Amino acid sequence: MALQIYNSLTRQKEDFVPLHGDHVGIYVCGPTVYGLAHVGHAKSYISFDIAVRYLRYIGYKVRYVQNITDVGHLTDDADEGEDKLVRKARFDRVHPMELAESYTRSYFTDMDMLNVGRPDIVPRASGHIPEQIVQIEQLIATGHAYVVNGSVYFSVESDPDYGKLSGRRVEDQEEGARVAINPEKRNPADFALWKRAEPAHILQWPSPWGAGYPGWHIECSAMSTKYLGQPFDIHGGGLENKFPHHEAEIAQAECASNDTPFARFWMHNNMVTVNGIKMGKSLGNYTTIQDAFKIVEPLALRFFVLSTHYRSSTDFSTGALEGAQKGYSRLLGAVRLVKQKLSAAADTGDMPAAVAGLLDATRARFRAAMDDDFNTAGAIAELFDFSRETNTLLNAATLPNRATVAALDSLYAELVGTVLGLLPAEGDNNSRLALLAVTDGLVAYLIELRNEARQQKQWAQADAIRNRLKDLGVALEDGAQGTGWRLAAG
Known part of the structure; x- marks a missing residue:
């Protein structure tokens, strides 16, 4: 079975075939670094870490790009309000870039604890202002953007494909329903590419239209295409970003490049909920990753995330976390038992054919689950079945020989460690x-x-x-x- 990925753009599972042989380009929207990462962030970045791990496991060479948003993300997630970093920095009495540096470090510390691999490239929005300006100039030149009082807006009516990702049509969007009515805009649904900055605004850069700062959406369009080209293979992010953020990314990138497709596959992880309501900082119902570590060990939190499919919602509670800790301990107990028996096993010959068949069948079922749109929940179920078989073998009247126990140990390292990332790194004392x-x-x-x-x-x-x-x-x-x-x- 070939790897199939659910493509949010086409709304169906499709066989994954990269654009460039065995090379895969992936871009995932990274965090806005104005606070500690919470469990919702853990789900998103663990989910895409799994995608990267599995693609590499089956032989692809992956370039994984994940940005850091350190400017331009306003408090209403659209074009109005205050920059989230500026507001929090003023409250903390630090410079916004000092704040961004601090929370970027804490974010990666959290990800390291969760065994989430570092991306290959981590571009910062503030470090790619020139690329954003170039793309905005291209949009103005092609008639898809207009300048008003030092700000630049994208004209959604100029793009007949606008809405193809989310399924929303411009004419169906009620005026003022998504954003506050702005008299500078030709259409209320138009969105900012560049915002004019008042003299006192602490984050601003020179541009052809005057001092200002970029809109949130243009940042990802510019950074993804800079490092992955256009089109590239996979764009990922949280479901909550499908509209308007990802919709706007597509419109900007494709209209600035004479309708060259932007990303071929769109992957969206579903949300972490609390009593059925999305976990989020704005709602005040979030649990930071660091606080979750006070309830369970870090890799048990990873296990908690992987126990549901990335496209399913994950309801968070202390009880659910504690249940995940027990499940993770059972799985790790099987790994421990193998390592315990390995030292006692006698070197008496080859592995029996029946055991080789068990290993091959387990690997095949595990891969079938992962090939089905990275179904980690199904893959973990297969590992628990394998663990029962392992316990039966190792607790038999006669201990299997060293070749058998070593093969069991190797398969656990391969599937539990390499693919799912649920085993700590070697040398971690x-x-x-x-x-x-x-x-x-x-x-x-x-x-x-x-x-x-x-x-x-x-x-x-x-x-x-x-x-x-x-x-x-x-x-x-x-x-x-x-x-x-x-x-x-x-």
């Missing part, structure tokens, strides 16, 4: 697996002490060790292979 390795050693030592006590018929001491481990959440299991252990449910 503070990681969950590193801590589990230490735990393995400590529990193994206590099991030895218990066995010695049993051999000496010191039953009270042996029972005390078992009970103390049980209190700590470790269940001992006596079997034909000796005494093993697992983390107790609960």
